Amino acid sequence: MQFTLLASALMALAASAVSASPVSNEARMILDVWAPTIISPNASTVWTEGQQYNVTWDTSNAPVNISNGASVVLGKDGKLTNTTLVSGFDLRQGWVTVTCPSDVIPEDDYSIVLFGDSGDQSEQFTITTSLEGVLSDL
Numbered sequence: 619m620q621f622t623l624l625a626s627a628l629m630a631l632a633a634s635a636v637s638a639s640p641v642s643n644e645a646r647m648i649l650d651v652w653a654p655t656i657i658s659p660n661a662s663t664v665w666t667e668g669q670q671y672n673v674t675w676d677t678s679n680a681p682v683n684i685s686n687g688a689s690v691v692l693g694k695d696g697k698l699t700n701t702t703l704v705s706g707f708d709l710r711q712g713w714v715t716v717t718c719p720s721d722v723i724p725e726d727d728y729s730i731v732l733f734g735d736s737g738d739q740s741e742q743f744t745i746t747t748s749l750e751g752v753l754s755d756l
């Protein structure tokens with residue numbers, strides 16, 4: 619119920635184009651318009667702890683002007699974690715290299731959220747430890 623009220627308030631804000639006001643990342647997800655489709659990671663992706671991967675997204679419908687203060691935050695079980703994988707890149711490039719954290723529990727409910735002018739969540743994917751990665755390759 620409170621969330622509904624908050625959402626309505628944010629809609630009203632958006633309608634009056636107060637886009638420069640400081641808002642939380644959660645609010646940005648509601649307010650912002652361009653949510654690029656994340657190509658990778660996706661449901662078939664497996665990341666091994668400590669390895670580098672590219673997060674990639676579709677830039678085909680990108681607006682002319684978007685902020686270059688984008689960031690990639692790790693999500694787990696549909697919620698944001700406090701782990702920012704990378705920040706300060708240009709959303710228009712369509713990809714950014716991240717290092718899979720090596721201090722996380724290996725599970726299959728991770729996601730990444732791409733923040734910029736928009737906030738968009740990837741499909742859930744798997745993180746394994748290097749040992750598990752080696753074993754599953756056998």
Ligand SMILES: *[C@@H]1O[C@H](CO)[C@@H](O)[C@H](O)[C@H]1NC(C)=O
Pocket residue numbers: 657658659660661662663664
């Ligand atoms: C899913 O992500 C993998 C990389 O993890 C990529 O190679 C593949 O093309 C992606 N699948 C789709 C349907 O985009």
Ligand SMILES: *[C@@H]1O[C@H](CO)[C@@H](O)[C@H](O)[C@H]1NC(C)=O
Pocket residue numbers: 670671672713715
């Ligand atoms: C990420 O993508 C860039 C550009 O395509 C490529 O040069 C780089 O090797 C990729 N890095 C990884 C870790 O896949």
Ligand SMILES: *[C@@H]1O[C@H](CO)[C@@H](O)[C@H](O)[C@H]1NC(C)=O
Pocket residue numbers: 682683
């Ligand atoms: C994009 O930003 C540039 C520089 O800030 C500005 O000159 C231009 O008018 C903007 N274009 C649009 C479509 O907002």
Ligand SMILES: *[C@@H]1O[C@H](CO)[C@@H](O)[C@H](O)[C@H]1NC(C)=O
Pocket residue numbers: 699700701
């Ligand atoms: C951030 O997350 C890590 C584990 O992922 C935890 O140990 C740490 O206490 C968290 N920090 C804050 C400020 O929530």
